[in-house]
Amino acid sequence: MASWLWLRCVVGPHLQRIHRPPDQSRPEGRSGRRGWNYHPRSLEKHTDSILGWVILWSLSYYSSPLLLCYLYRKGWFWLGRWRNSEYVEFISVLEETKKNHTPGNKKKLRCYDFDFSYWPSDFSWKEVSSPKLSKGGVSLLKPEPRLRGTADSILNSVRTLPCHDLMLYHCVHLFFLCSYLIAHSFGRRMLYPGSVGLLQKAMRPMLQQGQAKLIEEFNGQRNKLVACDGNEIDTMFVDQRKDGGPNGQTLVICCEGNAGFYEVGCMNTPLEGGYSVLGWNHPGFGGSTGVPFPQNEANAMDVVIQFAIHKLGFQLNDIIIYAWSIGGFTATWATMSYPEIQSVVLDASFDDLLPLALKVMPESWKPLVQHTVRQYMNLNNAEQLLKFQGPILLIRRTRDEIITTAGPEDIMSNRGNNLLLKLLQFRYPKIMTEEGVRVVRQWLGAPSPVEEASVYSGYEVDDDWCVSVLQSYQADRDVSFPWSVGEDMTPEGRRQLALFLARKYMRNFESTHCTPLPAAEFHSPWRL
Structure with missing residues (x-):
């Protein structure tokens, strides 16, 4: 012995x-x-x-x-x-x-x-039969869209490449090789700096302190989940169903940013609001194994949701997905794949990674960046979000320095604006005509809460009238989005509805990108 x-x-x-x-x-x-x-x-x-x-x-x-x-x-x-x-x-x-x-x-x-x-x-994905998994045991992502522009023409040239033109042949192969090397070397680390070992080592005391707080003060439960790709996902669950008040019956699944960990990330915001909370670390972050490429991210999100349902005892309509920054990718994948989820809250998130990637890379690299992002890092949040029919809340940081393409002083370059516009144009196409888009962009461009309110009141938006119009449309039809409400309406009515919907789907938070969201700013999304 x-x-x-x-x-x-x-x-x-x-x-x-x-x-x-x-x-x-x-x-x-x-x-x-x-x-x-x-x-x-x-x-x-x-x-x-x-x-x-x-x-x-x-x-x-x-x-x-x-x-x-x-x-x-x-x-x-x-x-x-x-x-x-x-x-x-x-x-x-x-x-x-x-x-x-x-x-x-x-x-x-x-x-x-x-x-x-x-x-x-x-918990392992093998313990349940997930409808989101393919026969090979890999969760399915939507096929990547065709490339456009210069990169597309380069790729198409491969199909008609003359066998004798060896120089062009080798150039195309070099292009693909460079794209692969960029994605699997500094590209992935730039996109997810939290997966870099040196950063994790430097943050280790802070992470240990945060984990101790979750376990010792909130009675958090740490669990290891095995995803379908074999990656082990480090999670933390805080159960507030007994003493968290009415919000405790709702589970908030948190999706962290590209340098965020559940130990010190966005879990604290819904915890302070009395919600039950399930946090998890990206593959390659903290105790999680693997590398945070989109497919691995989707696999991790899938096993987290299955764990919440089959082990923690929550129904899908009891679950809110809350994401910060790049966590919007797994959040929108979850709502696309599990449409019964109650709602989603996206804080400081963006519509598409490509414009942000082009911002930080040399102009001459544009074809290479386009191919690399679309092939290996296609975080197409807006495309996935449009497939969700449930309530959505977008939180925009008014001084965001990360997801703007022209700096924090230009609020109109915030990619959260694009996410809102794409969402409203898909759900309410008859309202979001050229006039509707124009007034929403005017509202989005307001540099302060006072001027934002001035734009809203300047168009004399009648909130009660807007609600009655939407409720009447909903009562007469049992249809999913997109809606045709607004097609027989005056331009003035469409402008009112456009501004009303914009303010319901998006809330501003006067801060920079990395400021923790106060619990008072976390709300369940608007329901008609």
Whole structure:
């Protein structure tokens, strides 16, 4: 037994923190509300320091650095663990949970923060038959649209390429190769900087602190989900169905930004509003494995929704999808794939990645950027959102410096405007004629809340009349969007309805892109 315990301590995972359960008294000498950081004893701590120097010293030898680094990362030199009662207790709980995956054992294991790769799986896509998965076990994304412009002509030239023209042939192949290399090297890291290991290492203390808060103050439950592509998705669930008031019966699934983690991301906004909340990390972020390409993102979103339904006990019409920034892609994919979802809230999101990618790349690279985005990183949020029939709320940051193409001082270059216009033009095409688009753009261009209200009142919008017109249309027809309401209406009436709908679908938040959204600004979308 002693030899088994010693071996498990040697090869076991790194332990970072111990979360004290709410019903457990604080150990003598410990400070803090509930949990405490794990402190290795002298032998374990000094072994760590000595090994760091040994590895540096061994760089002059031909193979020892690689070997020592591997052994060090695997924890095979942590000789003092078996004498540390806290670590011994942890490793015993971990082994017992692996053997017997009971709720009681999982509850004990959740009291520890350790290397997530050792965490047993809590849910797998294989446990349910998802209608969103293909026979091969990969969730389906919509086929990519044909490329347009210069890049399209280059690609089309391949079909008619003369065999003797080897130079052009090699140029086309070089074009494709460059596109692939850009996407899989700096392109992916620019798009999702949170997947870069150095950034995660720098943020580790902040992430550990945020995770401790969710677990120790909100009784959060950490779970590992296995997606259909084999990626392991790190999630956090806070259940407020008992004490969260009326909002606790609604689950908010949070989709983070490109450098966001559930530990310090947008989960706090709906939590403060009393909602039950499920957060998850992108593939390659935090404890999640994989790489955050669109297909992997969709696979992760799919298993998160399946987990919410089949393990947490929520119905689709109890779920709000809340996304910030680039999280709008997985949010709109979810609403497109699960149309029964209650509603979606998109904060500081955009309609399409391509204009934003072109903004930061040289003009001469335009054909290459077009092909790379459409082929490997096609975050076509607007196209996916238009397939959702339910309530939608867009939140626009008025000083957004990230999703504007001409700088934060030009509010009309905010791609959230394009998302709103595309949504209104699809749902209400007879209202959003040339006149309707013009007045909505005028409202969007107002530089302050006072001027925005001035535009609205200047057209004498009668909110009660607008509601009655829409309700009358809805009562007489049981149809899905797009609606034909407004086709027999005066230009004045269409202008009123256009402004009324714009203000219902979009709310302004006076801030920059990365400012956390206050709970008071988080609302359920408007329903007719």
